[in-house]
Amino acid sequence: MGKTIIEKILSKASKKDVSASTDRMAGDRVWADLDLVAMRDFGGPNAILEYKNSFDERPVFDGNKVAITFDLHIPARNEKVAQNQKICRDFSAKMKTRLFDVNTGIGQHILFENGLVRPWDVIIGTDSHMNLLGAFGSFASGVGTTDITAALTYGKLWFKVPETIKIVIDGNLNESVYPKDIILHILKNIRTDGAIYKAVEFTGEAVEKMSLAGRITLTSMVTELSGKVGFIEPDDKILRFVHERTNTDIKGINADSDARYEKVFHYDISDLKPQIACPHSPDNVKDVKEVEGRPIDQSFIGSCTNGRYEDLKIAAEILRGKKSKVRLIIVPATMEVAKEALKNGLYDIFLDAGGVITNPGCALCTTGHPGILAPSEVMVSTSNRNFIGKLGKGAEVYLASPATAAASAIEGRITNPREV
Amino acid sequence: MVLKGRVWKFGDDIDTDQIYPGKYLPLTDKEEIARHAMEGVPEAEEFMRNVKDRDIMVAGKNFGCGSSREHAPVSIKGRGIVLIIAESFARIFYRNCINTALFILECEDAKKIKQGDEIEVDIETGEIKNLTTKERYKAQPISGLEMEIMKSGGLIEYLKKREEK
Numbered sequence: 054m055g056k057t058i059i060e061k062i063l064s065k066a067s068k069k070d071v072s073a074s075t076d077r078m079a080g081d082r083v084w085a086d087l088d089l090v091a092m093r094d095f096g097g098p099n100a101i102l103e104y105k106n107s108f109d110e111r112p113v114f115d116g117n118k119v120a121i122t123f124d125l126h127i128p129a130r131n132e133k134v135a136q137n138q139k140i141c142r143d144f145s146a147k148m149k150t151r152l153f154d155v156n157t158g159i160g161q162h163i164l165f166e167n168g169l170v171r172p173w174d175v176i177i178g179t180d181s182h183m184n185l186l187g188a189f190g191s192f193a194s195g196v197g198t199t200d201i202t203a204a205l206t207y208g209k210l211w212f213k214v215p216e217t218i219k220i221v222i223d224g225n226l227n228e229s230v231y232p233k234d235i236i237l238h239i240l241k242n243i244r245t246d247g248a249i250y251k252a253v254e255f256t257g258e259a260v261e262k263m264s265l266a267g268r269i270t271l272t273s274m275v276t277e278l279s280g281k282v283g284f285i286e287p288d289d290k291i292l293r294f295v296h297e298r299t300n301t302d303i304k305g306i307n308a309d310s311d312a313r314y315e316k317v318f319h320y321d322i323s324d325l326k327p328q329i330a331c332p333h334s335p336d337n338v339k340d341v342k343e344v345e346g347r348p349i350d351q352s353f354i355g356s357c358t359n360g361r362y363e364d365l366k367i368a369a370e371i372l373r374g375k376k377s378k379v380r381l382i383i384v385p386a387t388m389e390v391a392k393e394a395l396k397n398g399l400y401d402i403f404l405d406a407g408g409v410i411t412n413p414g415c416a417l418c419t420t421g422h423p424g425i426l427a428p429s430e431v432m433v434s435t436s437n438r439n440f441i442g443k444l445g446k447g448a449e450v451y452l453a454s455p456a457t458a459a460a461s462a463i464e465g466r467i468t469n470p471r472e473v
Numbered sequence: 474m475v476l477k478g479r480v481w482k483f484g485d486d487i488d489t490d491q492i493y494p495g496k497y498l499p500l501t502d503k504e505e506i507a508r509h510a511m512e513g514v515p516e517a518e519e520f521m522r523n524v525k526d527r528d529i530m531v532a533g534k535n536f537g538c539g540s541s542r543e544h545a546p547v548s549i550k551g552r553g554i555v556l557i558i559a560e561s562f563a564r565i566f567y568r569n570c571i572n573t574a575l576f577i578l579e580c581e582d583a584k585k586i587k588q589g590d591e592i593e594v595d596i597e598t599g600e601i602k603n604l605t606t607k608e609r610y611k612a613q614p615i616s617g618l619e620m621e622i623m624k625s626g627g628l629i630e631y632l633k634k635r636e637e638k
């Protein structure tokens with residue numbers, strides 16, 4: 054029987070555990086060998102302390118396959134955070150792991166920019182949006198502290214092989230409509246529990262045309278569908294990107310044509326209009342038109358979902374020569390993105406528009422990060438979650454594309470990007 | 474194994490920011506973490522004041538959605554809760570419970586159980602007796618591997634035991 058992408062990856066990764074001929078299909082439990090264990094300034098310190106309690110000085114399974122990234126409270130914003138970061142740095146030096154310090158950016162983005170992510174890889178991390186790395190055909194999964202602690206020394210972890218949902222997206226995107234609008238539309242349709250425990254494969258002509266940034270926007274928000282991972286078959290441009298970053302031969306991955314899917318959804322997005330997720334759930338989605346005119350206090354452009362150069366560029370084209378009527382916060386995903394934005398004049402556009410650009414990182418997705426809202430304030434954000442209280446008690450957050458966030462900033466109210 | 478206790482009832486889509494607000498993420502001490510269990514839900518005050526050892530939590534669908542923070546199950550277990558029954562759990566929260574040996578069961582009838590009910594639960598078979606209403610429900614039994622991990626006292630204990638063999 055044919056296999057889905059996740060069935061292929063987990064069959065290969067668990068070969069040591071079972072006989073080489075055994076296929077691992079949906080529903081099976083596996084112990085998979087890990088290609089990368091990632092932790093960050095939250096979650097990481099807990100795992101390291103737990104590691105010391107459980108394993109004392111025992112070396113990690115392979116320091117080259119352990120990466121610590123700092124992307125939340127960077128640079129350290131208080132003493133407790135500073136202590137936590139020191140715990141990570143000390144552990145990294147002692148165990149000879151990889152470390153990406155406060156000057157780098159959002160973890161998963163740092164991992165793939167630095168050639169640590171390949172198709173077929175099994176990756177875990179202390180970030181619920183690890184799964185965006187499915188855009189490279191790798192299985193990346195957010196896990197908890199205990200998973201990381203155990204993985205650090207055993208180099209393997211248990212998984213339930215999930216069923217897969219296939220989402221076929223056909224058609225051509227209209228002007229002012231972006232991958233974020235597509236994934237919000239899908240959330241509206243299949244809801245925040247629509248893919249619970251499941252893998253998702255995105256396919257179709259609209260997906261094939263998408264750049265890496267667009268693919269990341271789709272796969273990142275599988276988390277909001279409660280899915281385990283979102284895959285997109287890597288095409289030539291993605292494989293070339295991975296090859297350039299890793300300097301190794303790269304083997305692509307695809308689902309078999311006779312693979313078994315739990316469900317298949319078809320979308321034609323040719324008539325899709327700009328979408329927006331209203332408070333307080335990522336699936337409370339409407340056409341931007343329906344909530345147009347609602348006054349806002351702040352607009353945020355960034356996050357692991359929409360913080361690539363291409364996302365900033367979309368916002369910059371709209372903001373060029375204009376002023377923001379509200380507080381506008383722009384945060385590149387990584388230093389690499391920031392440098393490209395700087396080189397190509399995006400910083401000038403944002404600063405002239407009255408924007409605040411902070412250092413690369415998770416920014417407003419982190420509770421307590423600068424930019425938090427006061428009660429009853431309203432923000433349009435390109436991030437992926439608008440849970441109640443997450444970005445300030447009593448505040449209201451609307452999720453949208455970088456184009457909608459930029460257009461809304463200029464008008465000081467929720468605005469359809471076509472109108473600016 | 475049979476667990477008996479009083480029910481704390483919560484609704485659908487209780488996310489990890491309600492279970493354990495993000496502002497306490499820098500905490501690493503388990504006792505300190507436990508002090509903030511369920512602090513983000515409207516019933517927080519009553520829960521904090523009256524929860525006692527061996528109580529059982531019952532919730533709706535998608536319990537524990539949101540971030541990967543293991544503080545969430547650690548805080549709940551730290552307040553004495555021995556078992557969570559929900560219509561469904563969010564994926565990472567589910568893993569975190571297995572790995573930290575906080576028993577969980579998925580039951581479609583979870584919504585029939587009310588705040589304050591006394592229930593008796595057979596963890597292996599998934600049989601639930603509501604001693605208050607005399608109703609009976611059936612939860613989905615937990616599969617072999619996950620049950621073994623929980624009974625070992627969590628993932629690390631499970632792996633250490635396998636290593637010794």
